[in-house]
Amino acid sequence: MPREIVITAVLVPLAVVVGTIGWSGQAALLPAATFFPLLWARSPTRIAAAIVAAGYFLAASRGLPFGVTQFFAVDLWVGLCFWVAAASSFVALHAALWTARSGSEKARRYLLILALTGLPPLGITGWAHPLTAAGILFPGWGWWGLLALAAGLIGLASRIGPAIAIALSGLWLWSAASGTNQILAEGWRGVDLEMGASLGRDRSLERQRHLIAFVQEAAGSGAAVVVLPESALGFWTPTLERLWREELRGSDVTVIAGAAVIEANGYDNVMVTVNEGGGRVLYHERMPVPVSMWRPWERWTGETGGARANLFANPVVELAGRKIAPLICYEQLVLWPILQSMLHRPDAIVLIGNGWWTTDGNIVAIQRASAKAWSALFGVPLVISFNT
Structure with a gap:
């Protein structure tokens, strides 16, 4: 041989x-x-x-x-x-x-x-x-x-x-x-959910009140900022913003959650933030999942409906006096988004994901492990919220 x-x-x-x-x-x-x-x-x-x-x-x-x-x-x-x-x-x-x-x-x-x-x-x-x-x-x-x-x-x-x-x-x-210990952001709480494929698709008032209850429970245990997973709020609209603003009235808690913003030719996968003073889009995803979300060929074929890739935009955002490195789902599997964010010396890393489709797989576990490694390397506190 x-x-x-x-x-x-x-x-x-x-x-x-x-x-x-x-x-x-x-x-x-x-x-x-x-x-x-x-x-x-x-x-x-x-x-x-x-x-x-x-x-x-x-x-x-x-x-x-x-x-x-x-x-x-x-x-x-x-x-x-x-x-x-x-x-x-x-x-x-x-x-x-x-x-x-x-x-x-x-x-x-x-x-x-x-x-x-x-x-x-x-x-x-x-x-x-x-x-x-x-x-x-x-x-x-x-x-x-x-x-x-x-x-x-x-x-x-x-x-x-x-x-x-x-x-x-x-x-x-x-x-x-x-050993390598995860550094937690003090006063910040990531909420993990087990709502499967219904998260973001069930847009009923009952589902929104269910999510608000999770936030209130976390706030009751001392969290000042509560993070919900990718797609948690579904489509971000003025009506939804008003509902959350009213439900949070009288509390000091601030919520970060995944949502989608409808655009003329598709949508933006985003993080929004809302408290009793109102809500706004906090972060536009730089790198959505290729094929299933981001379909760059749509601009040439005339099709619509895919997610927009913002690539090198908004590597850090500011909230509650802190500079945050935000990462949504797929961005946690590739190298450049986290490194671009780290160039700006953030005070915390906030990761959200919706991994219902990875049941019996290890993709969410890999995302968590990668996040822990980057947090340890740069000594930056980490907040994670996933739905499975």
Whole structure:
């Protein structure tokens, strides 16, 4: 059997293991993903590099096929097609930039891969980015921690890759021993709901009063700011704003909640804030879920109804005297939205999501783990609210 086939047969299962463990939804296991560059760099051929990349990415995103099946109410084969399509840019990039040359050339090319998979346009589907583990390996280091891990990942693709791998393993053991605690924003409370697909679709007065009761309960336990999940309020209208304003009259609580604002050619997925003084749109989502929400081809086909991508707009917003880094759902899976927000030195990170379609999957767990890692890296308090 040719040597290349034997090496590939070893590397591919290892890539699958690394992707599976690193993206299991446990923050402490994120550093497993950092070993992927070593496997890619040791691939004997371009085809082997593509297969290794596919093994890693497909394992990391293994919750996608069943999620697509539930979201669109379609057969499993449609979900499998989405799964493969989502991996295509990741695999193609790693295949295209692979080189038979060793040493610094591979390291330089992996630096380019890190940048291209972290930033738009390829970064739009840049899930499972190894840099997410920086907060677990270098908690509190901020940008220096991110640079340190980037240097380590680049080093893994060079001749000294095995030595770097040993060093990262030591850091991983140290982080596991010391633990990484979630930093909570004092006086802020994220409310997790279990309302399934009905959240945001049930626009009845009864549902709104139910949500208001959750807010009042949290306020009664001392919360000054209460956060509700993505889509919680449904369509944001003057009538809805007036209802919430009246219901909160006499209390000091401020609510942040997910909603949708109807536009001429589609809608904006937003966070709104409301208290007894009134309500307003706080944040416009920068990166909605591709295909299911954001459909860029609509502008050329004349179709309407998709969500607008605000890309680099409003990386931070201000509320209650604090500068907030807001992230809605899909933005928590890719790299650039959180890094863009961190450039503005926020006082807190507020994450909301609606993961009813991920039942029996690990996507919500991955979002939570990633958020915990970024919070730990920059030492910024974190508030999370999800619906499942």
